[in-house]
Amino acid sequence: MNWSEFFNMGGYAFYVWSSYALALVIILANIVSPLMQRKKVIKRIKRTLKREQLEREQL
Amino acid sequence: MWNWIQRFSSPKHFYSMSVPLIKWLSISALLIGLYGLYLGLFVAPTDYQQGESYRIIFIHVPAAWMSLFVYMVMAISSGIGIIWQIRLADMVAAASAPIGASFAFLALVTGSLWGKPMWGAYWVWDARLTSELILLFLYLGYMALQSAIDDQRSADKASGLLAIVGVVNIPIIHYSVEWWNTLHQGATVTKFDTPSMHIDMLIPLLLMALAFKLFYATIVLMRTRNEALYRDRNRRWVRELVEKL
Incomplete structure (x- = not known):
């Protein structure tokens, strides 16, 4: 079996490779999403901590 | 026991304990996935x-199985959260929803991409697909209810109840291919007799x-x-x- 035959998937290339491509996209999105979420949560908590510190200093 | x-x-305990778990789970997912892909494609x-x-089966069927499995995890942890008020269980349920939704979506779209060349249509209103x-x-x-209710405890209760009531759909999905005349093929792996599939495909x-x-x-631990x-x-x-980060 050569590579062009492999990518051709017996004429079903579009259906097979679209499926695998979508799976890859969904897996990557599932990895990236919690990493971004974590950054956002930490940023938000840090902001609150800083604000509270400023309020304490003003008193 | 209860204290334990x-x-x-x-x-707090979960947060520190989950670090090594995530590492080993992700490494094994990657290695097993790559080996499975190699066997499946070559x-x-x-x-x-x-x-x-x-x-397409090597994507479609795992995604569909996981969409059911994740739903059961979500419903059971919602139940544990509601009955015993274990906060970690509510967190696991909320963390599972977007992952399960992505698996259900993947199962539907890959099924559609498989249906077109085999049945001649991307979509049919057949019992399994519906x-x-x-x-x-x-x-x-579940996700909409979680984000619509501000009070966390009420949000967990409302969305948790939805998840539990929705469990009725799980056996319907599983047995749909037996109860109705569907275009979707019947079970090949989860049959009681030997699976009707070549071992090199299975x-x-x-x-x-x-x-x-x-x-x-891996992902549910990260989200939790x-x-x-x-x-x-x-x-x-x-x-x-956070101060130390």
Whole structure:
């Protein structure tokens, strides 16, 4: 079996490779999403901590 | 016993304990997934009826199985959260919803891409397809309820009840191919007699299913850690932890 035959998937290339491509996209999105979420949560908590510190200093 | 559960289900304990778990789960998901892909794309023989198009199975079936499995995890942890008020269980449920929704979506779209060359249509309103679509809507409904209610405890209760009621859909999905005359093919693996599938196709399928499960475990732990940080944002352990970051 050569590579062009492999990518051709017996004429079903579009259906097979679209499926695998979508799976890859969904897996990557599932990895990236919690990493971004974590950054956002930490940023938000840090902001609150800083604000509270400023309020304490003003008193 | 109860004290033990309380201590080990504390978000703080979970947060530190989950680090090595995530590492090993993600590594094994990657290795098993790559090996499964290799076997599925290069070693598994061509199907005598469907040609090469059947190779969609190695994505489609694991995604569909996981969409059911994740739903059960979500419903059971919602139940544990509601009955025993274990906060970590509510966090696991909330963390599972978007992952399960993505698996349900993947199962529907890959099924559609497989249906077109085999049945001649991207979509038919057949019992299996329709009940899987309802599963996706249940996930989306859970997520909408979670974000619509500000009070966290009420949000967990409302969305948790939706998840539990929606469990009725799970056997409907599973048995739909037996109860109704569907275009969708019947079970090939989860039959009581020997699976009607060539062993060289079955092994990569089971490996991919295992890889998907390990992947879910990795991601749900990552998301639950975020939930723990966010929900405990006013507690001392989170404040001390974030100050050091």
